[in-house]
Amino acid sequence: MAANSKIALVTGGSRGLGKNMALSLAKKGIDVILTYNSQQEEALAVVKEIEAAGQKAVALQLNTGEINSFDAFFNQVTSALNSTFDTDRFDFLINNAGIGHNAPFAETSEEQFDLLMNIHFKGVYFMTQKALSLINDGGRIINLSTGLARFAAPGYSAYASMKGAIEVLSRYQAKELGARGIAVNVIAPGAIETDFGGGVVRDNPHYNKYVSDVTALGRVGLPDDIGGVVAFLCTEDAKWINAQRIEVSGGMNL
DSSP, X not given: OOTTOOEEEETTOSSHHHHHHHHHHHHTTOEEEEEESSOHHXXXXXXXXXHHTTOOEEEEEOOTTOGGGHHHHHHHHHHHHHHHHSSSOEEEEEEOOOOOOOOOGGGOOHHHHHHHHIIIIIHHHHHHHXXXXXEEEEEEEEEEOOGGGTSOOTTOHXXXXXXXXXXXXXXXXXXXXXXXXXXEEEEEEOSBSXXXXXXXXXXXXXXXXXXXXXXXXXXXXOTHHHHHHHHHHTSGGGTTOOSOEEEESSSBTO
């Protein structure tokens, strides 16, 4: 393992897309700090997989919707950087953690709205702000949006609105952090077979067929379709990609 491996912080890295991102980064020779909300055993299993691939990894608990916990979290990150990676900075921040929620616009409650807002927008905003002092100049920030910010599907008005806000925020971050050589991009997955949102894409055959039928490549997405794109954006090959929304949906709803 190279002594000077770059380090990525991946939120929500214990399962689903985040797990695939973490493993894809490790395959590129990048060390990983991953966060989990409640699935500690799953997170530790990912750490072992990354270590088996020859990279270093640490799992830390974090609820990305609890903004008042971020200071304590970054104290943990600093400790982990020192003890595991022998450094005080990291290079790549991947704001992946999230939850799914489906409710008609007319029936979405303020409580549901606030939960989505805290996790998908406010949490990302202030998590990234607090991470800035730990991110190396020349680093990368990758935010997660959704195909639902481009096309509309009933029931996702709140979720997709937060992701639309993320897309605007990312352009502002790219503009304001450019002086430090930090590139900021957005990945917008289409419908993916994971346990996200109760596993509807994976487990509901009718929805699975619907997505396949409206996708140019004729199938739903898999986690393996996404992680490699995130890893690519953290390589030197992608150094001139900045302030872009990259939809990774197989051509959904064209």
